[in-house]
Amino acid sequence: VQKTFRSIVENPRHIFKLTIQGILVGIFSGLMVCLYRFLLNGSEDILRHYLTIINGNIFYIVLFFVFLIILGLLTAYLMRWERDAMGSGIPHVNAETKGFLDVNWYKTLFAKIVGGVFTALGGLSLGPEGPSVQIGAMAGKGVSKLFNESKTDELRLILVGSAVGITAAFNAPLAGVIFILEEINHGFDKTLVFIALVSAIVSDFISKMIFGQSTALTFPISNIPLSSYWLLIVLGLILGFLGYAYNVGMIKAEDLWAKIPNLSLEVKFVSVFLVSGVIALLMPEISCGGHYMLGLFDVAVPSLTLLLIYFVGKYVFSIFSFSSGAPGGIFLPILVLGAYIGAIFASIFIPICGLDNVLIYRFIIISMAGFFTATIRSPITGIVLLSEMSGSTESLVAMLVVCLIAYIVPTLLGNEPIYESLLERLLNKRQHEYTPEPSKHVLSEYVVPLECKYIGVEIENIPFPKNSIVVSVIRNGSYVIAREDFKINYGDQIHILTDVNDFPYANREIEQIIYDKKQ
Template identity: 70%
Template sequence: MKNLEKTLKSIVENPKYIFRLSVQGVMVGIFAGLMVCLYRFLLSESEHILRNYLTIIQTNVVYIVLFFVFLAVLGLLIDWITKWEVDSSGSGIPQVYAEVKGHMEANWAKVLFSKIVTGVMTALGGLSLGPEGPSVQIGGMAGKGVARLFKGSKTDELRLILVGSAVGITAAFNAPLAGVLFVMEEINHGFDKTLIFIALVSAIVSDFISKSIFGQSTVLTFPINNIPLENYWILIVLGIVIGVIGYVYNIGMIKSSDFVNSLKIPSQLKFVAVFIISGVVALTIPQISDGGHFMMDMLGVAIPSLGVLVLLLVLKYLFSMFSFSSGAPGGIFLPILVLGAYIGAIFGSVVVPALGMGHVLIYKFIVISMAGFFAATVRSPITGIVLIAEMCGSTESLVAMIIVSLIAYVVPTILGNEPIYESLYDRLLLNKNREFVKKPSKHVLSEYVVPLDCDYINFKIKDIPFPKNAIVVSVIRNGKYIIPTEDFNIKYSDQVQILTDVNDYPYVREEIEELFGG
């Protein structure tokens, strides 16, 4: 028993092991950071190319015809690449989620190449898809590449995939804390001190690289004034409004994706049609094209009229729903933030004059609503609050964002709506083309925190129906490693470490999360 305890401590507390993980974290920060920054740069240039081209083809019939021929070719190329590497389609976050849960085994090099190339194509085509979901997948696959270079354990490989995913958010938004929190809150759904340590190391390195390339200025530069305390009640109304709209957003995105998947349309024809329609939108309503940078920049210049704000919000939502349901590579992260910003702009345009507040306070509602809409759709309120705070470079709106985010989180939850990424993950696993491939036998050490509402608190280990193909090897309680016997009682906040084979890991994890209410 003492030998096993020493072995476990040597794995998690050995300075050499921690140093090796730190080196790997630095390498993930460099490699994943460079890959995500490359992706971010290429997307930005692609969007500029599209908008510059749109300004010169308006009255030239030949150029317009060539534009649509180009879009048709892009559609065919997207179809070919997504068949060549099926894991490059869609957002990318559900794919990372499936990989760390053991349901996928992606080819990291193919995904890196195909995700970057197809992302550039969707940007050139003007689809309303964001870069952040793909950035998470690009970072995760870069982390997997580093893990394969070191030839470490499967446990460390899964950790480095998560670390790379944090880099994806960090490099995309210059938001290292939000990147780490997103992985903890949305993907890993657990507290792993070793993972947090490596993720922070990697995030800091990648943030330095990102700021060296794109500058140190914050993503958002809106003026932010304080809402008078006597008007704080309006935040409750805003939270309810955002929660209801978030519910409608999630339902619409999932229903539209299911509808498109039910259609018996050849994929080549589908993607060509999607790109052609996107071209029509770019020519007629260029404001809603691409992920949403243009619409966000509009708010920075001047707040449009209320009618224009409502029209752009509705059209952006419909075009985002159309773009995403096609299955084209790209995410919904940025469109969610843009929609949240416009909800805040509309709300502010109504209540600010009605309550006699200063016009500049509309920007306060824009910032608050971005965090709130993220909480309503993704259901990760802490990440959303920290993300917007880092994007603004200010913590002055924290209390207001917390109030709105908590209410916006509760409303769709009460209505029985699943978080958007969990819904997409469930549909990814239901894909009939995805079959579990048996891998060479390796051990995976996973960690689960016992929550307060767990049904097995104070139960003996022998009385808890753990999966037969899983072994409880240690429990961390109050910072101490304990090798439990069958009569050991599980307590609240215990960190239970379980060893299983990589082939059993997906099913073992699901069963244990069910036991612990995860």
């Protein structure tokens, strides 16, 4: 136990080796995500250019729908070939880091990139960021396989690659690192944070070399008067309820797809692509991930009527597209919906309160962070992400107010974060498919929260799984070999050693014990 512990935690050479691997993950994952981003941008440009030349020509329209049928069939074939490329990909990464999946990294990498190109050409309302997380994670796993790393470090490099996915997709390195801590890892591993930051900086440099250094949002900045801060409370409540409705709608839509008898993957995807084609002809603004809808704000904010039409259309189309299981994410659609909620809210309340019209852009940015929080339930990631996307930290306090309220509302309503719901559904589908691996050790880290009921209790009296061993605790920056009579305290970082085959179930038990989750 002590040998394993020292090799993974204490050995400076090991940390140096992980840092080199982190740089390699930053290069490989960054290039893969940038390639994906470049291909999706090109695919969306091709689709929108074709829509402009159709111009009522029956032959071109028929040709368009024939093309969509082919895309649907190709996507179905690709997803049958590698089913772990379906959907967003973030639940798959989450499941892998918890030990429930062992995905084929190069097949998933290829299928995710090609499948994303197909859905972009078809105009489905799917974002690139969720898939970018999985692409980065699989590239990180590829680097770990190259070095034949331990299972512990393989999981670390998968998480590092996930951070690269957010970084390269948004040019937001800090948000990428926070995302893996807040949404996937649910803990603070200093080694992981250090390597992830190194990797994120490398990938951010690559991304900016290819796509430029400008921020994703270039809206004018103006401060909301303190006397009007009560509007933020109202906005937070609205975002909380709409986020709840979005999450419930997404799960209900998945259930509806599942209830259709004898529905093959080919028929499902062809149907989705054909519906997407109709929407592209009737309302092209809401097609694809949402960059075009955000771009409308660069010219002028649409009228309130158009804002409402675009919002409702995007809301329904996003749920329809994602619930089908087509390869693509909801990250960008969620941000776009948040932007339009903010624009609608500001269009109503700015004239009523006599505020400056330029404040509409401030409400748009704040609302994007708030709706992200209401659906994904990662407020810190949302705040940092929008600060990096807008290149400004002047909205931090306003975003904090809105995000906290938007977080509380769906939580009080008993709604789970969307990615946690999707993870549970994925695990339910795969619960009988777990394949034992050759025996290896996994060293996991858990941070003791303030509400842990075992604070002050000896390790021997804490009902940890019998197939796991508490090997060390970090307290006040010092490593301590944990003995049976050692009492845990708030803020302790506990290292627990588990066999890789026991890890999925032991990890869940340990989280229930330490974080007092539902049992």
